[in-house]
Amino acid sequence: MEDLIRQHLEQGRTREAFDLLVESFQGRIYRLALAIVGNRALAEDAAQEALLRIWKGLAGFRGGSTLSTWIYSITRNASLTTLAASRARAASSMEDPAVLAAAERHSRVDAPARAGFDVGALVGQLRPQYSQVLRLYYMQERSYEEVARMLDLPMGTVKTLLHRAKLELAAQLTGAWVKKV
Amino acid sequence: MSTACSEFENLLAGYDALEASQRARVDAHVAQCAACGALAQALSDLGTALSAEYGGVCAPASLADRLGRRLSRDSLPKPSPVPEILDMVAWSALVCAGGLVVRFVAPSVTAFTAPMLYATAGALTLGGLAVALWALRENEA
Numbered sequence: 189m190e191d192l193i194r195q196h197l198e199q200g201r202t203r204e205a206f207d208l209l210v211e212s213f214q215g216r217i218y219r220l221a222l223a224i225v226g227n228r229a230l231a232e233d234a235a236q237e238a239l240l241r242i243w244k245g246l247a248g249f250r251g252g253s254t255l256s257t258w259i260y261s262i263t264r265n266a267s268l269t270t271l272a273a274s275r276a277r278a279a280s281s282m283e284d285p286a287v288l289a290a291a292e293r294h295s296r297v298d299a300p301a302r303a304g305f306d307v308g309a310l311v312g313q314l315r316p317q318y319s320q321v322l323r324l325y326y327m328q329e330r331s332y333e334e335v336a337r338m339l340d341l342p343m344g345t346v347k348t349l350l351h352r353a354k355l356e357l358a359a360q361l362t363g364a365w366v367k368k369v
Numbered sequence: 370m371s372t373a374c375s376e377f378e379n380l381l382a383g384y385d386a387l388e389a390s391q392r393a394r395v396d397a398h399v400a401q402c403a404a405c406g407a408l409a410q411a412l413s414d415l416g417t418a419l420s421a422e423y424g425g426v427c428a429p430a431s432l433a434d435r436l437g438r439r440l441s442r443d444s445l446p447k448p449s450p451v452p453e454i455l456d457m458v459a460w461s462a463l464v465c466a467g468g469l470v471v472r473f474v475a476p477s478v479t480a481f482t483a484p485m486l487y488a489t490a491g492a493l494t495l496g497g498l499a500v501a502l503w504a505l506r507e508n509e510a
Contacts, residue, residue: 214428307419332386
């Protein structure tokens with residue numbers, strides 16, 4: 189698919205290249221954004237922003253990196269920008285209880301509790317590096333390689349972060365202290 | 370609750386990716402260690418919950434809809450310059466008409482003669498048309 193997109197670009201058919209790119213990558217772009225920002229509404233905003241940035245830069249893409257690397261890099265930046273803007277908005281309206289309650293509701297990826305614990309809420313309490321890797325690993329069909337590519341991390345780092353995240357969550361579930369590596 | 374054996378923590382956390390021989394060793398240990406058994410159960414419950422929570426997440430249809438709307442809005446054609454050109458022609462006509470009125474009502478106030486006014490009106494109209502043609506070409510580009 190990347191080859192076809194490149195062919196379109198080389199022949200100046202930017203719109204065709206973009207349509208193909210959206211068809212092929214929008215799922216991964218959305219999942220990467222969701223892994224970083226942690227809730228669906230913000231993830232949609234971040235994914236849209238990423239796709240717009242990709243559209244604006246696509247005609248000038250020269251292939252210094254692979255297309256997917258470029259796309260993931262833009263998505264990570266757009267997601268972090270969206271997250272920072274959201275936090276700034278939340279901070280500026282901290283005194284409003286209605287806003288706080290809404291933020292609490294939207295800070296979780298999914299609402300329904302399962303089997304006695306709300307895993308989305310637990311993941312939301314982890315440090316960002318842990319929660320991002322954990323969400324993406326399960327969204328990307330448990331592929332270490334894909335998570336490493338999308339977050340631009342070495343595979344060993346992905347494994348380490350994932351194991352620590354799981355152990356931290358398991359410690360919360362069992363109530364036991366589990367040694368942090 | 371007791372602490373899981375540190376040697377087996379990481380192996381349990383990465384159980385899915387273990388080779389068969391390692392799995393067998395971990396299974397044998399878990400079968401006789403209550404703390405590691407509890408950790409293995411918690412990790413298994415977590416894996417099930419995490420798969421249910423995050424597995425199969427797709428981009429919402431509204432993303433493509435919003436993107437399509439945004440792109441079509443960003444690539445709308447430039448506004449037509451025709452209204453501005455018509456404005457210019459109308460103002461030219463008004464200026465010329467005003468000049469003619471002054472010329473006939475109070476000939477001593479203005480040094481303009483009728484031919485000068487006609488020439489001015491013609492020049493303004495031709496100028497307006499030239500600007501119109503230039504603007505239309507720019508708009509197409």
